[in-house]
Amino acid sequence: MGMVKFNIGSVDSFERKLENAQDELGIPQNERIPVAYTTEGSILASVATFLPTILLIGGLLYITKRGAQGGSGGIFGVGKSKAKLFNQETDIKVSFKDVAGMDEAKVEIMEFVNFLKDPKKYERLGAKIPRGAILSGPPGTGKTLVAKATAGEAGVPFLSVSGSEFVEMFVGVGSSRVRDLFKTARKMAPSIIFIDEIDAIGKARGQGGQFGGNDERESTLNQMLVEMDGFSSSDHVIVLAGTNRPDILDPALLRPGRFDRHISIDKPDIEGRKSIFKVYLKKIKTTLDLDELAGRLSALTPGFAGADVANCVNEAALIAARKGAHTVTIVHFEQAIERVIAGLEKKSRVLSPEERKTVAYHEAGHAICGWYLKYADPLLKVSIIPRGQGALGYAQYLPPDIQLLSTAELSDRMAMTLGGRVSEEIHFSSVTSGASDDFKKVTAIATNMVTTWGMSEKIGWLNFDDGQQRFNKPFSETTGQLIDQEVRRIIQEAHDKCKKLLVEKKHEVGLVAEELLAKEVITREDMIRLLGPRPFPERNDAFDKYLDKSKLGDFGKTNV
Missing domain, CATH: 1.20.58.760 (Peptidase M41)
Incomplete structure (x- = not known):
């Protein structure tokens, strides 16, 4: 008996047509043509079937490998510290001569500078430098500037990070970043860590807004306490932190052995504002006597912080440039002060x-x-x-x-x-x-x-x-x-x-x-x-x- 092979699209359709044709020809049931079916498929189609599973497994293996190479970085490296490193040779160009209006704060913080410059002078007498200092004060008073000047004077690496960067949606990321930050600082010791707005993670525990013992912010704070208390005398790492709200910080963070120095940086008085004005007036073009001009402007700006002073001087230069003046005059400064205090003139607002x-x-x-x-x-x-x-x-x-x-x-x-x-x-x-x-x-x-x-x-x-x-x-x-x-x-x-x-x-x-x-x-x-x-x-x-x-x-x- 002969055998014929061919491909069909649908088994049901083929059997129905074959049955109808044999019925029309009157072929008895015992003599009808036997049919055998075999299924054939390409290798590409088989691979395509399992491709999503293969990609998923490969992706998981890649992520796991990257996490292992990253050490404390974890999956996607989210546990790595986001601190920015400033090096004296390339980045830190600020010294105490650039910081004005806060003489008392500079005296207090000079102790940290002297320790980082010559730690053996203190250690041979058995003294231990305070391990951390809280720089507190209203916004714009120069807390970050003082921390940078400390690093610039001491000539050591300066790691700057914001308190909010420790907080993520993933559990355990904050603690991992704290560990990585301190590990990096110890490798570069002597060094300075500056944590701006530390109240983002340093709020007193047990005052509401928390979700049990696994609260991410609280675990981050606990890791911070452990890292700071774990310093040895040979670490030579100093932690500075800035905040506008020292009253809400956890007492464990402020105790001796951690942030045991509290340096208050208040808004400057008239003489402080005068010295700050002198710093910023040197950067603009004016023919006026700087000492007399700084005194007059400081008297016109009661309650101004350092950032307000910088903004006022810059605004005066902008006004002078806008009007096509060759130098900045006292009129431009007074218009800048008015704009900072009362806002921009609304010339379009016509009153009846x-x-x-x-x-x-x-x-x-x-x-x-x-x-x-x-x-x-x-x-x-x-x-x-x-x-x-x-x-x-x-x-x-x-x-x-x-x-x-x-x-x-x-x-x-x-x-x-x-x-x-x-x-x-x-x-x-x-x-x-x-x-x-x-x-x-x-x-x-x-x-x-x-x-x-x-x-x-x-x-x-x-x-x-x-x-x-x-x-x-x-x-x-x-x-x-x-x-x-x-x-x-x-x-x-x-x-x-x-x-x-x-x-x-x-x-x-x-x-x-x-x-x-x-x-x-x-x-x-x-x-x-x-x-x-x-x-x-x-x-x-x-x-x-x-x-x-x-x-x-x-x-x-x-x-x-």
């Missing part, structure tokens, strides 16, 4: 005549109160030009840097703050919403007088300042009602004092307001021309030292 008049009388109320109240801060400038942050006008004062305020001084300050609203009450049939920020400031002062500073006879010498902002108030409901009454009484007394003064000086308020409407900006010299000399001596020594134009010679005349 009624709005301009209201703003003028509002600012005139502030100015008159500041001029005739004994304990008010020195007035420098009043403006009704709209600026950023929603301000339609502002009055610039120069408060002293160190403030030990009495009840009389606080009363005058509140009265001066309320001067804008009271002036509107006196001169217009209805008031506006422009005094909302003034009310916020007054309420804060009065509340502190009652709850924090013990300046209320009914409340007494108690402090109810709740720094942790708990949900439960630290006083009873009866005491709360009494506090509300005292706050209202203090603000009402300040309002009455302000209203009495502005009613008596209604003519003077009108003179200042009309001058503002005519010139938009008036200075202290304009106030003296309109009202005569201020009846009280200024209590801010910096004002007479740096801003009195009668003592500044030609330099003072450049801004008239």
Whole structure:
């Protein structure tokens, strides 16, 4: 019998057609053609079937191999430290001569520099240098700059990392990165580790927001404690950490043997700002005497931190360049200070005549109160030009840097703050919403007088300042009602004092307001021309030292 081989697409279709053909030919069942089936497939098709599985297994083997080669890096290397290494020869060009306005902090931190330069000098006497220091202070005061200057002075490797870089979604990554960081630092010893914003991982344990003993942040903190406490005297690795909130750090982190030095870097006083201005003024082009210019600018910028000073100098240079000037003048600096304090001029915001008049009388109320109240801060400038942050006008004062305020001084300050609203009450049939920020400031002062500073006879010498902002108030409901009454009484007394003064000086308020409407900006010299000399001596020594134009010679005349 012959045999025929061929390929078919579908077995069911072939059998059905074969059966129909044999039925039509009348072939008996016992004589019908037998059919045998065999299945054939290509090697490529077989491999394609198992390709996804092969790729998955290969990928897992590759990842495992990379993890083994990375040591503490783990899968994908996520456990490796992300610290940036700065080397003195290539990166660190900062020294203590570049750090100004924080002499006390530099004295304290010089001990670390001396140890890293000559550790045997201390070790032969059995002394051990503190292993870590917390640099705490408000933002922009130069904590990172001090740490870099320490590394630059000591001439050692400097490892910089942010506290938030230890926190990842993978469990155990933070601890691994801490171990890798300290391992790297020990290999390069003597060296410095700087952890910025350490409160990201150093918060006190057991204060809520955690999820049991396996909390990633807590395990990272525990590893940090172990690594710091595991130093030996021969490690020669110093850990510096910066934070704006030292009060929330874990006590175990601050104990002797870990971060046992606490170096506070506060905002600079007027002399500190002067030295900082000198550092940054050297970098710009100006023909003014730098010492005299730095003194004047430091007096104009109370409360500025180092970063604010740098921003102010840079802004002045930008303004000078924008106007096509060849050098930066005092006018550019004063415009930069105004922009930093009050925001950019909104020239596109056009006020109606009624709005301009209201703003003028509002600012005139502030100015008159500041001029005739004994304990008010020195007035420098009043403006009704709209600026950023929603301000339609502002009055610039120069408060002293160190403030030990009495009840009389606080009363005058509140009265001066309320001067804008009271002036509107006196001169217009209805008031506006422009005094909302003034009310916020007054309420804060009065509340502190009652709850924090013990300046209320009914409340007494108690402090109810709740720094942790708990949900439960630290006083009873009866005491709360009494506090509300005292706050209202203090603000009402300040309002009455302000209203009495502005009613008596209604003519003077009108003179200042009309001058503002005519010139938009008036200075202290304009106030003296309109009202005569201020009846009280200024209590801010910096004002007479740096801003009195009668003592500044030609330099003072450049801004008239």
